[in-house]
Amino acid sequence: MSETPKIEIRGLRKSFGSNAVLKNINLDVAKGGVVALIGPSGSGKSTLLRCINLLVVPDGGSVRVGDTRFAFGDGSKLPDVKTLAAFRATTGMVFQHFNLFPHMTTLQNVMEGPITVRRMAKTDAETLARAQLAKVGLAEKADQYPATLSGGQKQRVAIARALAMEPDVMLFDEATSALDPELVGEVLNVIQQLASEGMTMVIVTHEIAFAREVADRLIFMRDGIVVEEGPARQVIDNPQEAATRTFLSHFHRSGALPPANAVP
Amino acid sequence: MYQWDFGILWSYRWLFLNGLGVTVGFTIVIVVCGLLFGLLGAFGSLSRFRTLRLGALAFIEVFRCTPILVQLIWFYYALPILAGVEMTPITASALALSLYGGSFYSEIIRGGIVSIDRGQSEAGAALGMTPSQTMRRIVLPQAIKRMIPALMNQSIIQFKNTSLVSVLAVPDLVYQSQVAAHDSYRPLETYTAVAVAYAAILIPLTIIVRRGEKQLAVSE
Numbered sequence: 504m505s506e507t508p509k510i511e512i513r514g515l516r517k518s519f520g521s522n523a524v525l526k527n528i529n530l531d532v533a534k535g536g537v538v539a540l541i542g543p544s545g546s547g548k549s550t551l552l553r554c555i556n557l558l559v560v561p562d563g564g565s566v567r568v569g570d571t572r573f574a575f576g577d578g579s580k581l582p583d584v585k586t587l588a589a590f591r592a593t594t595g596m597v598f599q600h601f602n603l604f605p606h607m608t609t610l611q612n613v614m615e616g617p618i619t620v621r622r623m624a625k626t627d628a629e630t631l632a633r634a635q636l637a638k639v640g641l642a643e644k645a646d647q648y649p650a651t652l653s654g655g656q657k658q659r660v661a662i663a664r665a666l667a668m669e670p671d672v673m674l675f676d677e678a679t680s681a682l683d684p685e686l687v688g689e690v691l692n693v694i695q696q697l698a699s700e701g702m703t704m705v706i707v708t709h710e711i712a713f714a715r716e717v718a719d720r721l722i723f724m725r726d727g728i729v730v731e732e733g734p735a736r737q738v739i740d741n742p743q744e745a746a747t748r749t750f751l752s753h754f755h756r757s758g759a760l761p762p763a764n765a766v767p
Numbered sequence: 768m769y770q771w772d773f774g775i776l777w778s779y780r781w782l783f784l785n786g787l788g789v790t791v792g793f794t795i796v797i798v799v800c801g802l803l804f805g806l807l808g809a810f811g812s813l814s815r816f817r818t819l820r821l822g823a824l825a826f827i828e829v830f831r832c833t834p835i836l837v838q839l840i841w842f843y844y845a846l847p848i849l850a851g852v853e854m855t856p857i858t859a860s861a862l863a864l865s866l867y868g869g870s871f872y873s874e875i876i877r878g879g880i881v882s883i884d885r886g887q888s889e890a891g892a893a894l895g896m897t898p899s900q901t902m903r904r905i906v907l908p909q910a911i912k913r914m915i916p917a918l919m920n921q922s923i924i925q926f927k928n929t930s931l932v933s934v935l936a937v938p939d940l941v942y943q944s945q946v947a948a949h950d951s952y953r954p955l956e957t958y959t960a961v962a963v964a965y966a967a968i969l970i971p972l973t974i975i976v977r978r979g980e981k982q983l984a985v986s987e
Binding site for chain 1: 889890893909912
């Protein structure tokens with residue numbers, strides 16, 4: 504990697520009370536890179552993801568995305584709400600439970616960021632929002648309310664909503680964990696498409712086969728530290744650490760996308 | 768057997784209408800002011816700043832946990848002596864009832880806001896909204912929908928609480944009916960008519976509230 508990374512995290516620490524969730528985490532994501540974060544629940548992977556857009560404010564270390572860098576810990580001042588908001592506007596985030604705005608139609612959900620945050624004219628925001636909905640294959644659902652959509656459709660709207668901010672980076676927090684198994688594929692397809700378009704992404708996931716397919720780097724976390732890190736295929740097919748091996752043994756390891764084809 | 772004679776009340780009709788006008792007008796004032804106090808109390812109790820939270824809590828509990836009749840008398844008789852603040856009976860009772868209602872509205876509004884899933888404000892924040900934009904655009908529109916039935920209910924109680932201002936000689940419907948009852952020696956007819964007047968205004972309102980609740984249930 505000769506280029507400067509798009510995301511650079513150094514010495515990141517975070518505790519909730521006496522519980523140290525992140526202990527000295529370092530992470531680089533190249534421009535256009537896709538990093539998958541895997542690990543057992545409670546390993547700190549979601550907290551790490553939320554530290555990248557400062558939805559969780561770290562106790563120490565530094566976070567840089569693009570040209571904006573924040574340092575935390577002794578002597579550094581917490582960024583004010585305006586600075587935080589402007590920073591978050593450049594990163595898109597997709598949540599496990601979608602978090603769509605139920606009082607707005609699908610179209611209004613996608614238009615909300617451009618109108619309120621980017622101060623875009625309504626007509627321009629609508630054109631942009633319709634384009635994003637078309638991109639995730641939901642153009643015809645524009646006037647429906649989220650309550651009428653399936654889980655997979657909701658998550659695709661949530662992705663369109665994040666993309667409407669035209670972010671440099673997309674963060675996925677277990678985007679398929681709340682979905683019925685038959686709906687996972689449609690969401691993964693959208694993420695895969697984004698990867699092929701060169702979007703820089705960090706993906707917290709339990710879909711090991713998907714991570715192997717789409718991510719170029721994989722990070723295995725446990726108890727707040729990075730246990731193993733490397734090219735996704737290499738780590739999944741040939742893990743070096745015992746903890747990684749134990750964790751991966753719970754999954755179909757061959758990594759073929761429809762697991763039905765996998766040879767045990 | 769008591770001989771009912773409602774006909775006698777006809778000669779007091781202007782007195783009653785006058786009183787009814789004061790009661791309705793008074794209700795509008797104390798509901799509007801009460802909602803303003805309620806908003807202040809709710810945002811105060813949700814504030815990041817400890818002093819504001821404690822101030823809001825003190826306001827809410829003082830007015831919520833003492834009887835409104837005592838508050839009315841206190842505002843009119845005690846404030847002039849203790850603080851040198853003189854108020855007309857109308858100002859004193861409007862202030863007391865607004866603050867009393869405001870303490871209950873505060874809790875309704877605060878409850879409505881905290882009932883909205885945290886993920887909603889997180890989604891707003893992740894889009895780059897400031898906390899106040901998230902509150903205005905995302906949380907409040909959803910929270911208000913949930914608050915409406917409780918706010919309507921509290922306003923109905925406020926409407927009936929206005930009957931207490933008669934102790935400060937504010938000429939509301941109850942005060943005027945006392946005048947009529949003393950004059951006509953017909954308290955049974957007079958107070959029955961007053962009760963009917965209150966119910967005639969409130970029952971249509973409760974029907975609207977119930978219908979609103981049903982619509983709310985459908986849309987969620």
